[in-house]
Amino acid sequence: MSLPPTPHPSPPRQRRAAGMAMAWGLCVALSGLILPSAHAAEAPLTTAVEVRSLREEEAAKKLPVELRGTVVFIEGPNGAIVIQDSTAGTYFRGQNETSLQPGDEVQVKGVTTPGTYLPGIEQASYVKLGHRELPPALPTTYADILSGRYFFQRIAVEGIVHAVVPTSDESRSILTLALGQDLLEVRICAPPQEGRLLTDSRVRIEGLAAGGVNQRRQLVQAIAWVHDWSGLQVIKPAPPENEMPLISGSKLLAFDALGQDRHRVRIAGTVIAAFPDGEIFVRDDATALRMQMLKHLPLPLGTRVEVIGFPKMQRFSASLVHAQVLRQEPGPVPAAIAVSLADLIKGKHDNDLVTVTADLTSSFQTEDGHVLVLQEGGRSLRVQMPADGRQLPAGARVQVTGICLVDSNTASGTTSTPRSAHLRARSASDVAVLSAPPWWTARRLALAVGLLLLAMALCALWIAFLRRQVRRQTQALRRQIQHEATLEERQRIAREFHDTLEQGLTGLALRLDAVKARGADEKSGRLLQASRRLVSQIHEETRSLVSELRQPSHxxxxxxxxxxxxxxxxxxxxxxxxxxxxxxxxxxxxxxxxxxxxxxxxxxxxxxxxxxxxxxxxxxxxxxxxxxxxxxxxxxxxxxxxxxxxxxxxxxxxxxxxxxxxxxxxxxxxxxxxxxxxxxxxxxxxxxxx
Missing domain, CATH: 3.30.565.10 (Histidine kinase-like ATPase, C-terminal domain)
Structure with a gap:
């Protein structure tokens, strides 16, 4: 039971009424000495609604509590003891408790605790004051229970029993009660009653409102607890199975002038799929139907079955839940209907066996098996199939057979339109590869383009390198040609200098020597001598210039x-x-x-x-x-x-x-x-x- 824990209470032993009253007076007298001074300074909480109205941080302050109430539920010797007064309900925990029974009136004293969902009482001691009738049960709905407003209070609900099954240790029973479209789990602290057929009966149940709580102190599931079978009253027995109407799947939850009573119906059809989780799919003459079996049965494909179950609206189409097979006989395996991806989203083939042909774009593993993603005509489809170890290549052309399931829908006015769907393959053999993917996949094409671009880049670098080398060679060749042309021109000039200027200077020097030999005055001699030196110097420089032109000196x-x-x-x-x-x-x-x-x-x-x-x-x-x-x-x-x-x-x-x-x-x-x-x-x- 998902009740908030409150540790270590210390109840006294059962005594006579006078002795218990005396003990209670003694406990009250000693409590002023035992409780901390902080508690003594505060007035104790005296009603259940005051305790459960505390915020979590306030309840953690261990505020004193003294309240009087009636025991309405006992989880077990060491479990929670729920008490209810005229305002609301709260709880404390027992320790080897065997003396209390539902209906006992007790005086409880302790301190507050936050609990896992609502505040309660810990360090509790109590005195049994007597026995009285249980507080009246409040008529509630499923939404009331799920809201938490009646948590740990007596409630009364009325609905149709879908199933009664024992727990794993067979010491308790779990009853599924349909409250309209909602299913309430009722936990009865007693084993199932043999020979009592409650399925499809309309019953009234008086019990304790409770639920499943997560780590965030949030109520995630509505649950009702009943102490024993005395809390259940049959209002209308279940109709005999042979009197249940045999209808077509297309008429399930359709309009009826008298309305839908949500009792079981009979449907006959051919099994088109059966899955290990207890879901079977049946096709009759008009439509296909999903059924959640109460017990898993190995039904071969093509088996003609007659099934009874409770109608329930699923995501898009009505189905049967808590279904049972009345009759079965073998038959031929039904054929799948060939459709396109666009046809699946129309909703006509919901829950039916279909086959589609498309291109496989990707695949991945999940906890439930293998998931394929198909694409055709701009539409995508998800296929769920059992894992078989195969690795299907992306881009392959495949043919998939499976059950079409509409996942979600949108409402436009009074019409509900499918929004998404997927296929559920029955086995790995339902997926066949028609053609392998082309060798030129997107990845390989991208790789080839990348290699081509890399080659082009390398070629461009090589061409740039060659052009640079050509420019260097061209410049070197141009310099060499210019050098050779310069040398040739220098040699030509050297020849001209040698044949003209140098020869003329030589002749001038000879003439100056001849003039000097004929004699001259002192001043003219000095002038001739200076002129002769100048001519010799010019002659020497001319010869040096000619030599330099022919072979430059370094x-x-x-x-x-x-x-x-x-x-x-x-x-x-x-x-x-x-x-x-x-x-x-x-x-x-x-x-x-x-x-x-x-x-x-x-x-x-x-x-x-x-x-x-x-x-x-x-x-x-x-x-x-x-x-x-x-x-x-x-x-x-x-x-x-x-x-x-x-x-x-x-x-x-x-x-x-x-x-x-x-x-x-x-x-x-x-x-x-x-x-x-x-x-x-x-x-x-x-x-x-x-």
């Missing part, structure tokens, strides 16, 4: 030394003076940069002496802000830079200087004007030079 050159040589070429005694100034030390530079800077300085000095008619030229090399700066300043006549730079044909000095600066990533800047001299500044960033 020896390191010093900028200060090379610029100093330019200054040494022009002395004061032979004309204009060239002065050289340099910071020390200067950074080391590559040979080709030193060569270009030297040629720029030479060109600037030559222009100053030849065109500007300067008398004094200063070359200065210094470092400034991580840049190498070369300045060539003269005191000549100056010139119009724009006109000379862009307007005169055959003048290539400035253009050559700018071209050499462009190769070095250096800058050239002229400051000049007619009659004001000229300053050329060359700025070379050292990071570029490096």
């Amino acid at each position: 020896e390191a050159l010093d900028l200060k030394t090379e610029l100093a040589k330019i200054a040494e070429e022009h002395t004061n005694d032979c004309g204009p003076a060239v002065e050289f100034q340099a910071d020390s030390p200067l950074p080391a530079l590559p040979s080709h940069i030193v060569h270009h800077l030297k040629m720029i300085a030479r060109e600037a000095v030559t222009n100053a002496l030849k065109h500007a008619q300067a008398l004094h030229v200063v070359m200065r090399v210094h470092m400034q802000s991580q840049c190498l700066r070369i300045a060539v300043a003269d005191d000549g006549q100056g010139f119009d830079f724009e006109a000379r730079h862009h307007g005169q044909a055959g003048r290539f000095g400035c253009i050559g200087i700018e071209e050499r600066c462009e190769k070095l990533n250096a800058t050239a800047h002229w400051r000049t004007a007619p009659g004001q001299g000229t300053v050329l500044e060359i700025t070379l960033p050292l990071n570029t030079a490096a």
Whole structure:
């Protein structure tokens, strides 16, 4: 029995009435000393409704209770003892209790306890005051019992008995009572009465309202407890079985001018499915019907049966519950009806044996077996089948035979329309694979597409790598061609220099030697000697230039030394003076940069002496802000830079200087004007030079 537990009561032994009264007075006198001072400070609760009205946290405070009531139910020697006064009912627990009986009037004293559903009394002691009639039972409905308002109070219900079965130890009975469409479980603390047929009888039961409670203190099941069979009264006996009407399944719970009395009916048909849980499905001439058997019977498919049972509305169609087989005879196995997935949702084939053909999209295991998901024409269907160890491949074309069951429905006006349905296969053989799934499944196709995309990505990377290599090779080949073309051009220029300029310088040197041999004054001799040295130097540089053009030298050159040589070429005694100034030390530079800077300085000095008619030229090399700066300043006549730079044909000095600066990533800047001299500044960033 699902009654809230209340531990360790201590009842006294049975005594004579005078002795019990004296003992009760003694208990009352001692209670003021035994109970805690907190309880003594509060007035005790004196009615059952005060106890059961406490909230859980209030009942846990162990408030004092002193109430007088009548015993209405005793669960057992160590079970709950339910008492009821004029207000409501509550309980306390007995300990080896054998003296109390329903109807005894008792005075109970103890403290409150929350219980598992409603508050009760613990640490209870009682005095039996006498015996009286039980409180009157309150007429109730199933909804009243399930609401909990009459929990642990005497109630009276009236309904039709569906079944009476013994408990596992056969010491008690469980009676199923139909209260309209609801089924109430009645637990009778006595074994079934032999020879008494209560099934389909209309009875009145007076007992105790109770129920099943979960861990959240919620009432989940309505139950009534009856102390013995005296609490049951037969109002109308069950009609004889041969007088029960034989009707078609299509007429079950249909309109009747006199209404539905909910008594048993007889239905005849052919068994189309039988499941181990006691459900069988029968098809008659008009419809198919589900029946929940009272006892499981092995009924072969095709058996002609005559069944009696109670009509009950299930999810969508009426069925029989607590059914029994009256007659059976063998017959041919019935055929399944071929339908589409769209036909199943119409509800016409509810509880009938059908067969569908569709594609299997997925499958999974459950506690009840195996579940398949079919799809056809944009609709899906769930199939429940017994587990057989097979692993059906997704995408296969299958044919499934089973019982169509409408799961839910929606009401539109006065019409109920099916909303979802599923199939329940009778055995694994009801599922047949018509064709294997195509090799190109969605998963494999996705894998193939992924591999293809990966291959394309690798190809794109390889193509990009090849293009990069081609660009590198092309650049290398272009550099090689340019280098070879440059070498060839250098050799051509070297040949031209050798055949023209060098030969002319050699002839000029010979003529100067001849003039000197004829004799001259001292001043002319010095001039001839200086001219001869100049020609020899020019000759040597020309030969060096020709050699450099044919085979470039990789020896390191010093900028200060090379610029100093330019200054040494022009002395004061032979004309204009060239002065050289340099910071020390200067950074080391590559040979080709030193060569270009030297040629720029030479060109600037030559222009100053030849065109500007300067008398004094200063070359200065210094470092400034991580840049190498070369300045060539003269005191000549100056010139119009724009006109000379862009307007005169055959003048290539400035253009050559700018071209050499462009190769070095250096800058050239002229400051000049007619009659004001000229300053050329060359700025070379050292990071570029490096």
